[in-house]
Amino acid sequence: MAKPTVLVVDDEEDIRELVELNLRREGYQVLACETGEQALNRVLSKAPDVVILDLMLPGIDGLEVCKRLKADPKTQKIAVVMLTAKGEEADIVTGLELGADDYVTKPFSGKVLVARVRRLLRKQRDETDLQAVVRIHELTIDPSRHEVLIGERAVALTLTEFNILHTLARRPGRVFTRYQIVDSIHGSDYLVTDRAVDVQIVSLRKKLGPCAKYIETVRGVGYRFTD
Known part of the structure; x- marks a missing residue:
């Protein structure tokens, strides 16, 4: 380099x-x-x-x-x-x-x-790094277009759902606590509860369908993206 x-x-x-x-x-x-x-x-x-x-x-x-x-x-x-x-x-x-x-x-x-x-x-x-396209198996995440594809099918996500997915997928294998997820999306002064993050993850998994398996719950800690 x-x-x-x-x-x-x-x-x-x-x-x-x-x-x-x-x-x-x-x-x-x-x-x-x-x-x-x-x-x-x-x-x-x-x-x-x-x-x-x-x-x-x-x-x-x-x-x-x-x-x-x-x-x-x-x-x-x-x-x-x-x-x-x-x-x-x-x-x-x-x-x-x-x-x-x-x-x-x-x-x-x-x-x-x-x-x-x-x-x-x-x-x-x-x-x-934030603008780089993330490709993992059949899943493609394009920050510049705010676009998520599974194969060639577009997945409609809210801004928060997209940011959570992008945060996790950019660092596959890394475990994020709920508050680390919030900090990366909204900044450290954004007030939110553990439950609010969990609700967003549930909604995101439903929309991802078969790709929901990539978002893994780490009990007692948070979430990680597995490839």
Whole structure:
């Protein structure tokens, strides 16, 4: 598997070298440049996974670079971390509203910066995984179409039923507690009872017919998808 690529954009050479050193220690491929114009050209030619972007750049500043990257469908999925000495709340808010994914203020910890990059890369992988089509035997689950097929027959599911099925089927063999299922669908602040999850599972099994056998009850714990 190719190592993730990170583009570092900063007009201060010592900062660039420090960021590069920390990233390379973690095994990332690192590109570097010092102006906004160079950053835009490098992104188009190299397609990095993450851009670490100083806001105070000569020529096109970091905020404008971020704005252009997030406005272009070809580059909008690239994660942007703002790296800046401007720690005022207004600057941070402006960057985040333009689409930046995170920010780190100078002076910074190399370990913290690497941890932020690692988190964003993990988030990218999770989002890609969430959109992947799941195929197990005769069952096909397509998140982008919100479609479930058994063979060629479409199965009509509610949004909650679909999300439960997708959550379980993406991790066959893993046991999910009822509250883990709820968290993955609604978030940890969603209030629900054990019984509500069980009712959804009963309904889902009825609609899946012969494929209901793939949803296994783990007594005293929760549910898992078996393939």
